[in-house]
Amino acid sequence: MPLDDKKICFIICYNQELYLKECLLYLQQLHVPDGFSTDLLTIVDAPSMTEGYQAAMEESDARYKIYMHQDVFIIYPYFLDSLVQIFQSTPRIGMIGMVGSSVFPSDYMMWSDKRIGNIYHRDMPPYDRQAYRYDLSHGLSTVDCIDGLLMATAYDLPWRTDFLDGWDFYDVSQSFEFRMQGYKIVVPEQHHPWYVHDDGMLLSLWDYDKYRRICMERYPLSLLPPGTH
């Protein structure tokens, strides 16, 4: 399917209307870049994250796709302008995240080492949300991997539905898939947070180890392209 270079599609797998409604409230506040249109695809009760995202990817003709969690609320008004600006600045940038690992930890746990990004947190210094605007001069960090809370892409690469049938490690896998195709993955410097992640402050780890082991076998670090730096 030919992609529409002036279209942005939000793709959200959800299982709770309450979260989706709030998520959309924030999306409605975003400024849309001149000449662009936006679209929204929601997938309820997908069998797995990869299957939900793959189905939506195949359905959308948008050049830019934003795969995000239902519990992510984008609070930066010029979010879309900044994403387009970054993608258009360097065609080799395949994917943008809000949080990422500069160097993917050898234990394959993204959160076990330092991560890049800016998190909405308690007692932040006040700032004017409408006045803040990202510029390329603020900087971009090239990373090995981004967190699945939000993954914006400029190219359609298949999600690995063949071995990821749950809710973990789809983000690690997709990051590696992009790198293996020669694309760069970046996290923009966020002087102020771009999103709120309302995940209940806890990471579910029950199935984490199963998918971690699968990815360790599928993506041996030694066989991956030597970083993206």
Add this chain to the structure above:
Amino acid sequence: MHKQNDETSSLFNTLAAIRTRSFQQKEQAIHLAEQMIQHQDLSYIPQIFACFPIDVYYLHELDADMRRLSIICEIVAAEAMLPGAEPIFLKNVFSFRDLIHKYIYITFLLRRIDLHMPKQALEEVAAALGGDQISICALRKITECEIFANPGYVYEQALKYL
């Protein structure tokens, strides 16, 4: 393949060992919460908390909904100390799912205040907080426990709507 370090193995081995028991304890906590709701009976709270310890872990350290349930129990217990001693948080709540949704919904409303959302979004906040379903105890506890850039401001503004 890279060899797992001892710390990683230890974490996942511990989780695997307590998995079945923690799911059972969560089920039990949910059952007791449903009983509390159905009978409007706060004497279930100590029994709910008794479900939480699992070896060196606590359910509220492992599960987001259990974390919320533990905070809700504190809210309901605090509401019982207010004049009238009415468990306001349990109003119009008919299941565990409703209970958690109410908590999340209040958090969303308070976040709209924190983020100075447009008037239309705040009108819903005013209507919800202006009803009789949300107590000062809930506002205080949720602003304490959830993440807000300016919790003091959120609490003060929310009180104006009550």
